[in-house]
Amino acid sequence: MYILVSRTGTRSLRVRGLGALGAPDETDLTLTVAEFREFAAEREVLLPRWVWNDTASVYPLLLSGGVRVRRAHDLRLCHAILRLSEATAGSALANAPTSDWDAASPVTVAQETGATLFDLDLGSATAASPSGDDLSEFKAQLDAVAAAAEPGRLRLLLAAESVGALIAAEMQFAGLPWRSAIHDRLLTAELGARVAPGLRPARLEELADRIRSALGESTLNPDSPPELLRALNRAGVATASTRAWELEKIDHPVIEPLLRYKKLARLLSNNGWFWMESWIVQDRFHPEYLPGGVVTGRWATRGGGALQLPHQVRGAVVADPGWTFVVADAAQLEPRILAALSADTAMATAGRGVDLYAGIVASGVVETRAHAKVAMLGAMYGATSGESGRLLPRLARAYPRALAMTEAAARAGERGDVVSTRLGRSSPRPGPAWHDDQGRATEAGATAADERRARSQARDWGRFTRNFIVQGSAAEWALCWMAEIRKGLWDLSGTDGTGQAGHGAGQALTNPFQNAPHLVFFLHDEVIVHTPAELSDRVSAVVTAAAETAGRLLFGDFPVDFPLTCVVVDSYADAK
DNA sequence: TCTGCATGCAGC
């Protein structure tokens, strides 16, 4: 059962029943959020799929009214997938002229209204985006999927992408518990007492002085890389850059204070007091998640650098009193994805235990875990030189199917061809400039430089497509994992007697997560669930079972494991 | 003064 939902105003929604699409439903109503809550509750037993243009534009409004939904279809995100997918290349949708359904990025409520990310009041929100005819777009999408060779995979992908959008909105709404007081103590311990913006805290000032005296430059600003580089060279330090990993190799009295300075200066500028005041509201961090924000299907984020939370500050992520975190991450996800994608049973066997790299060592392929890791990463990223490059032939002998698959993806990219993930997300084609450069290199008057340039760009694109199939399929696994976690938590909170929470669309709470375990963070292959402490065992079981289900959804009976490290902690810093 | 680019580094 499908129900189309569109925003008609700041707080009103139009709902149109589509029945099962062959048998149209006459429902066509304009509802307030409160009325929508009742409407949705009445239909919940029918497991409706709510179809809307843009989750980021509609769902926050529902959440602010205390409404959660189980299933959705995000037309914007699904359009983006179907437009590019090889599996739907012949469809009317893929061949239509570009429209605002192809707009590059979501228009969020915050952007529409100029509201801050935390202002969930939605004051003067305007129409949703994109604004195209949702019903005909939905039909075009269903047609495109139905005509695909393996519609099941695409259906799974679209469902996973759409539930991902629900989860993204819910996580932004709920926020990651973040204790400003702890963060402040942590910063003070590292940097010294807080000082006015523009000044250096004591620890940083001391280090700057030590750097200046070690270099004999009393006015040096260590925050300016060019200035620092010149000073280093003048002092006889032979380096071409000021990168930390270059400086580490050098033996000179300035190096130790300089490296410490860089580390602390970065903490201050990226996650210092200013960051804290900008992003932490009532002990919650509310980054905006952007499902499908990366071409591979990974999520991007906006605001607060949520993809780069340094380990240094994770101690400030502490569960509420009486609550705890279940923190889980998939162990060596990408190599396992590659093993399954390529049906490389030898590599899958190496991954039978919790440590795939140890399994590779145990099989006698390489001597150390570090070698196994660097070799695998090299295979997936396209390394050609260094230790990684040297180890690749051994990996290729042990795992010919897996390595053949990454090689084939790279060759396809070098030709300018498209590659696809397990569920059917396809890579973009290289742009006209890329083709121009390739063409120029084959013309009569091509110079050596033309050829070098073309070859280099072809290899660049090959490394991109090589990685695309693995990173993109891993992103699909992660979406399925989270979708199953969400489903498990939903059912858990509805049956455990903790009270009113959990029955989504029908509940009367303002905050739908107030009493129920819920996802609060996601980062590629890692999730955090915030849960009442007494449910942590059951939440862990849900998270673990979800990983197994995700593996089956993507790879059926192929014998590949996706083990997790899953811990129950009060602070994120204790997770690993 | 504003904007875009380069550098450097945090995460996976």
Added chain:
DNA sequence: ACGCTGCATGCAGA
């Protein structure tokens, strides 16, 4: 000459 990101900062050019 090893994939995908986001963000702060300094700096050059408009």
